[in-house]
Amino acid sequence: MADLNLFSDVEESGWLEALPSYQKEIVSELLASKSHEEAALAWLEASVDNTSPFTGQPQPEKKFLPLLKKEIHKLLCGNPEYAADRNELAQLTQTKENKTAIVSMVSAVIGAKVGLAATFIAPAIVIIFLMIAKTSLNAWCALETSEN
Numbered sequence: 001m002a003d004l005n006l007f008s009d010v011e012e013s014g015w016l017e018a019l020p021s022y023q024k025e026i027v028s029e030l031l032a033s034k035s036h037e038e039a040a041l042a043w044l045e046a047s048v049d050n051t052s053p054f055t056g057q058p059q060p061e062k063k064f065l066p067l068l069k070k071e072i073h074k075l076l077c078g079n080p081e082y083a084a085d086r087n088e089l090a091q092l093t094q095t096k097e098n099k100t101a102i103v104s105m106v107s108a109v110i111g112a113k114v115g116l117a118a119t120f121i122a123p124a125i126v127i128i129f130l131m132i133a134k135t136s137l138n139a140w141c142a143l144e145t146s147e148n
Helices: 012-016 021-033 036-046 064-077 080-092 099-114 118-134 137-147
Strands: none
Touching (some): 012 021, 021 036, 021 118, 036 064, 036 118, 064 099, 064 118, 118 137
């Protein structure tokens, strides 16, 4: 497995800086009043109407956060499905200053996999990264494995 050194020595502001200022401000406000999980849900649910396809059929309830967490788990925790992407991500992590590129790459890869726009899920990706940074990648991988 590629060595992903994404979360060592990264302060919360480092991940938030990866977002455009308008998203960073909203996410910061959400995090000031909500848990990380609640903030990610609030972000994803606030814009859900803009991401659903146009159709006359009723749409099933979207469960974006569990889907994103599942795919991020697969990417970061060693699922062979994401081996090439993980290697590319490992190369990006060599320059710890490049948080915007990391968030953009992960958002694009995960967004393409789940059928959501990278710009829509980038703030949720950052919030999930903040959750991981609170513990460690290994602990998060073990926890998410037990919950799936």
